[in-house]
Amino acid sequence: MSTTEDTAARAPQRPVKxxxxxxxxxxxxxxxxxxxxxVPARMHLGDALRMHLGLxxxxxxxxxxxxxxxxxxxxxxxxxxxxxxxxxxxxTEVVTVEGLGTxxxxxxxxxxxxxxxxxxxxxxxxxxxxxxxxxxxxSEGEVDAETLPEEMSGVICRCTGYRGILAAVSDVAQAxxxxxxxxxxxxxxTLVGRTGGASATPAAPAEAPVADADxxxxxxxxxxxxxxxxxxxxxxxxxxxxxxIWAVMDDVDRLARCLPGAEMTADLxxxxxxxxxxxxxxxxxxxxxxxxxxxxxxxxxxxxALLAQGADTGGNRTAAEITLRATATPEGSTELRAxxxxxxxxxxxxxxxxxxxxVSQRMFEQFADAVDQTARTGTAPEVGAGPSALRIxxxxxxxxxRRRVALLxxxxxxxxRRRRAS
Amino acid sequence: xxxxxxxxxxxxTLDDAVAExxxxxxxxxxxxxxxxxxxxxxxxxxxPGTLVDITAAAGLDTIERRGAVLRIGAxxxxxxxxxxxxANDVPLIGMALPFVGHRELRSRGTVxxxxxxxxxxxxxxxxxxxxxxxxxxxxxxxxxxVPAAEFFAGAMTTAVGAEEVLSAVEFPVAAPGEGFGFAEIxxxxxxxxxxxxxxxxxxxGGAVQEAVISGFGISDRAATRDVTDLVRAAADSADVEAALxxxxxxxxxxxxxTAGDSHGSQGYRRRLFAVLAARELAHAHRxxxxxxx
Numbered sequence: 028m029s030t031t032e033d034t035a036a037r038a039p040q041r042p043v044k045x046x047x048x049x050x051x052x053x054x055x056x057x058x059x060x061x062x063x064x065x066v067p068a069r070m071h072l073g074d075a076l077r078m079h080l081g082l083x084x085x086x087x088x089x090x091x092x093x094x095x096x097x098x099x100x101x102x103x104x105x106x107x108x109x110x111x112x113x114x115x116x117x118x119t120e121v122v123t124v125e126g127l128g129t130x131x132x133x134x135x136x137x138x139x140x141x142x143x144x145x146x147x148x149x150x151x152x153x154x155x156x157x158x159x160x161x162x163x164x165x166s167e168g169e170v171d172a173e174t175l176p177e178e179m180s181g182v183i184c185r186c187t188g189y190r191g192i193l194a195a196v197s198d199v200a201q202a203x204x205x206x207x208x209x210x211x212x213x214x215x216x217t218l219v220g221r222t223g224g225a226s227a228t229p230a231a232p233a234e235a236p237v238a239d240a241d242x243x244x245x246x247x248x249x250x251x252x253x254x255x256x257x258x259x260x261x262x263x264x265x266x267x268x269x270x271x272i273w274a275v276m277d278d279v280d281r282l283a284r285c286l287p288g289a290e291m292t293a294d295l296x297x298x299x300x301x302x303x304x305x306x307x308x309x310x311x312x313x314x315x316x317x318x319x320x321x322x323x324x325x326x327x328x329x330x331x332a333l334l335a336q337g338a339d340t341g342g343n344r345t346a347a348e349i350t351l352r353a354t355a356t357p358e359g360s361t362e363l364r365a366x367x368x369x370x371x372x373x374x375x376x377x378x379x380x381x382x383x384x385x386v387s388q389r390m391f392e393q394f395a396d397a398v399d400q401t402a403r404t405g406t407a408p409e410v411g412a413g414p415s416a417l418r419i420x421x422x423x424x425x426x427x428x429r430r431r432v433a434l435l436x437x438x439x440x441x442x443x444r445r446r447r448a449s
Numbered sequence: 450x451x452x453x454x455x456x457x458x459x460x461x462t463l464d465d466a467v468a469e470x471x472x473x474x475x476x477x478x479x480x481x482x483x484x485x486x487x488x489x490x491x492x493x494x495x496x497p498g499t500l501v502d503i504t505a506a507a508g509l510d511t512i513e514r515r516g517a518v519l520r521i522g523a524x525x526x527x528x529x530x531x532x533x534x535x536a537n538d539v540p541l542i543g544m545a546l547p548f549v550g551h552r553e554l555r556s557r558g559t560v561x562x563x564x565x566x567x568x569x570x571x572x573x574x575x576x577x578x579x580x581x582x583x584x585x586x587x588x589x590x591x592x593x594x595v596p597a598a599e600f601f602a603g604a605m606t607t608a609v610g611a612e613e614v615l616s617a618v619e620f621p622v623a624a625p626g627e628g629f630g631f632a633e634i635x636x637x638x639x640x641x642x643x644x645x646x647x648x649x650x651x652x653x654g655g656a657v658q659e660a661v662i663s664g665f666g667i668s669d670r671a672a673t674r675d676v677t678d679l680v681r682a683a684a685d686s687a688d689v690e691a692a693l694x695x696x697x698x699x700x701x702x703x704x705x706x707t708a709g710d711s712h713g714s715q716g717y718r719r720r721l722f723a724v725l726a727a728r729e730l731a732h733a734h735r736x737x738x739x740x741x742x
Contacts, residue, residue: 040505042461047454047498068457068500071487090450091488095553104528104556109450110487111557114457115480115502158553177638181551259708309566309605310478310486310495341493374492389603389669 040117055116057082058126059213066113073097073108075116076123084124084153088183095182098154098161099123100210105161105181124153126210127160134211135202136160139195147186154182159196163207170200248299248320248336251346255368256376262364263395267402269355272363273329275401276351279321284407285397287390298324304337313339313375329353343373363395452490459502463523463587466503466614471589473499475611480504481524484550484558485566503614511617514538518583518619527555527563538622541580541647544631545572551639565615567670569604569707570641572633575671579647579663582620588613604669626658627651628736630729633666634721636712642666643713644705644721648729650680652737657681662730664704664722672704680730690731697726 045051050065057080064079071090076082076099088096090109097108100122128134136156139145146152162170162178170178175193184192199207265272275281279300283291286304293301298321306313317337324331329352336346349367356362401407460466470477476498480486489495503509504524511522512535519539521530530536531546549555549563549572563573564584577584577597584595586609595608602608609615623629633645644666651659660680663673676696683692701719709715 039461039507040459042465042505043457043459043502045457047456049456051457067454069452069454069490071451074451091491092484092554093488095551098553101556105553106556107484107553109491110484110554112457112483112487114459115483115504161552161556178552180638181553257708257710310489310497311605312495343494374494 038118043114043117051114053114053117055118056120058122058210060215064113068112068114070113071109072099072101072111072113072116072121075113076108076121079113082123082125086150086153088150093183094151094154095158096151096154098157098182100157100161103161104165105158122157122210122213124156126213127156128211132211134160135199135207136163136195139199140192143191143195143198145187145191145195151182151184151186155179155184155192158182159192159199160207160210162196163200163203164209169204170197172197248318248334250334251336251348251368251370253370256371257367257369259365259367259369259391261391262362263392264356265353265361265363265395265399265402267361267399268359269329269353269361271402272353272361272398273326275398276329276331276353277324277326281401281407282398285394285401287393287397313341313343315339315343315345317345323350341374343375344371345375346370361399363398365391365395450491452487453493453496455490455497456499457502458499459505461505461507463503463506463509463614463616466501466506467587467589467612469499469501470612470614473497473501473612477501477611479565479614481562482526482558483562484554485562485568509616512536514622515619517622517624519622520617520619521560523559523561523614523616525560527558527560528552530560531555539580539620540623541576541629541631541649542620544629545576545647548572548631548633548635548638548642548645554639561615561618564600564618565607565609567601567603567605567607568641569669569671570645570666572631572642572645572647572665574601575645575647575663575665575673576631577618577620578671578673579649579661580621581661582618584608584615585617585619586610586613587616592616598673601670624651626653626737626740628733628738630731630733630736632725632729634725644718644725646722646725646729647671648726648733650730650733650737652734655738657684657734657737660730660734662700662726664726667705667707667718667722669707674700674704676700676730680734683731684734689734690727693727693730694723697730698723700726 043051045068051068052063052065054063062080064075066075073085073087076085085099085108086096087109088094092107092110095107098105099108101116102119128137136159140152158179158181175197179193179196280291283289283302288305289302291300291302295301300319302317302319304315315337317335319333319335322332322334331351333349338344347367347369349365352364354362397407458469460469478486478497478500480500480502481504509522509524512525512530512533513520514535519535527546527549530542536542550558560573563571564577567574582597584597584600586593586595588610589612600608628650630648633642635642642665647663649661650657657677657680660677661673662676663671665671679693679696683689686692701723705715705719705722707715707718709718
């Protein structure tokens with residue numbers, strides 16, 4: 028059996044090929060009016076609506092898809108205007124809050140929001156109106172009070188406590204069991220952007236080369252304070268004897284080579300080093316430049332402590348205090364333990380969950396295995412050169428380590444707890 | 450929150466899309482729904498030189514029943530699948546999709562995009578793993594298929610190369626005697642799960658033939674285990690869920706290796722996993738013996 032469903036009803040979008048500094052012609056319908064604008068590819072629909080078309084009713088909050096302020100309808104479904112590039116809207120029908128109703132003739136949802144005092148500052152109101160319109164216009168069954176809060180969870184309000192909003196939506200749902208009226212203010216008209224024309228936004232200049240990374244690089248190492256973003260403790264069993272492992276740990280050049288994606292670029296003397304590290308994880312690609320300093324080197328205890336700090340051109344900063352300790356096992360092999368307190372700031376800290384948490388253990392394991400192999404063969408394997416696997420870099424003994432080490436922490440803590448319990 | 454400039458290409462065919470990716474020499478990214486990619490670009494955690502928008506490529510926007518599998522094309526949006534009667538053929542899709550982000554994200558986000566992004570806390574990779582879905586990857590040298598067990602290589606890392614496109618996924622449709630379970634705990638609806646489980650149990654004549662569980666949000670990828678023996682041993686108990694608990698607690702120690710964060714420690718996630726696993730395995734078992742999935 029093979030049955031094929033209808034694919035999207037809309038005609039396919041025309042092919043496009045545009046360089047980064049090129050403007051692209053885009054045509055779509057907004058609130059019933061066909062429009063054409065010229066925009067750079069990186070302009071999102073929210074900016075295009077506000078700046079090119081003067082439709083400032085669509086608000087912008089976080090601009091990365093979390094807050095829901097910019098919710099509009101695209102081909103009848105609610106979508107975040109900040110997560111859709113204007114070029115992707117080619118050929119679609121977009122409805123914004125301006126299309127929902129007018130001051131004289133409000134949409135029932137707008138009347139209900141007003142009646143229930145479902146707004147205070149009003150910033151989220153366009154988002155809530157468009158989201159609730161989508162819910163009531165597109166839901167197949169009844170909207171029930173129990174699931175309504177979850178259904179409306181795609182937009183954030185910081186004033187009302189949501190009760191007025193939920194009451195308003197609930198009211199409209201009950202008043203229109205057969206479906207709510209469509210947008211009341213969609214008809215052809217001329218839309219004029221704030222910039223004075225339909226396509227006045229100049230192309231953004233090409234991004235400066237990454238050469239300015241050096242300016243971001245910290246000049247001084249400072250011990251981080253406060254609560255770490257992540258703390259890590261991990262152990263790994265290595266086959267080589269402890270003296271061989273220590274020989275690698277004690278040789279910063281070789282140690283740095285064991286860190287995936289990392290590279291030591293300068294020995295600044297007094298156990299201070301400059302280096303860089305690349306992090307590559309799906310679409311995420313960061314290049315850190317930074318400093319590392321060995322703060323403690325205990326030969327008898329086979330313990331190495333270091334402080335590392337780095338920054339990238341995007342304002343992301345990392346700092347870590349790391350302790351590595353090698354312990355001989357009765358079998359003549361080695362247990363390598365890493366403890367790290369990692370501090371992240373900048374956008375990476377917001378986006379750091381997957382990066383910082385789950386990846387950490389694999390990274391440390393890779394690092395530890397590379398140390399082991401170096402101890403056995405004298406040279407580090409090509410870590411971080413793998414084509415598709417994890418290529419997560421630490422900076423010269425720094426940024427990456429902290430991360431890969433992160434997961435270990437939990438495992439060790441847990442093992443200890445178990446040991447204690449038994 | 451503006452992405453760095455990028456070249457934008459919207460080819461008319463999948464082959465052209467692959468050619469464009471090859472032309473970028475690894476500096477290109479596939480754009481479909483963009484609901485995971487665009488935030489990364491907006492925060493400038495990634496700056497690909499070129500985005501290859503595959504949404505205009507012919508023939509990728511499909512939901513198609515092919516014998517014992519439901520085939521979903523690369524640009525099929527999650528909300529469209531959610532509304533499609535064909536989704537009933539794979540009950541786990543209907544159970545999991547409402548938990549994928551919010552309506553406003555599913556209207557744009559694609560099924561294959563979620564699989565290709567491979568967030569450790571995402572629902573669809575766990576569904577694909579639990580069902581043993583097959584993923585089709587297209588590159589310059591043609592198409593290859595990758596079983597879900599080999600597709601997910603780690604957090605946000607998959608078998609799809611930089612010059613390849615995940616062109617389709619095939620989910621096995623529910624067989625007679627199969628029952629399913631799905632549950633997740635997140636701080637708010639739409640957030641990535643602190644811990645979640647997808648379960649599948651197949652019974653025949655009242656006897657458990659096969660039981661599989663996939664956990665998500667608990668490691669760097671969905672963790673899938675065959676738990677046939679565990680479920681079989683508990684199947685005759687008056688309270689199957691309670692009988693499963695010691696086993697799922699043991700399982701939690703094995704599969705939950707995420708370090709924990711400010712939203713939930715590792716120990717908390719283990720408890721969540723153990724409870725959800727027992728509940729949803731019992732649920733799937735009950736359904737498998739009742740003849741409804």
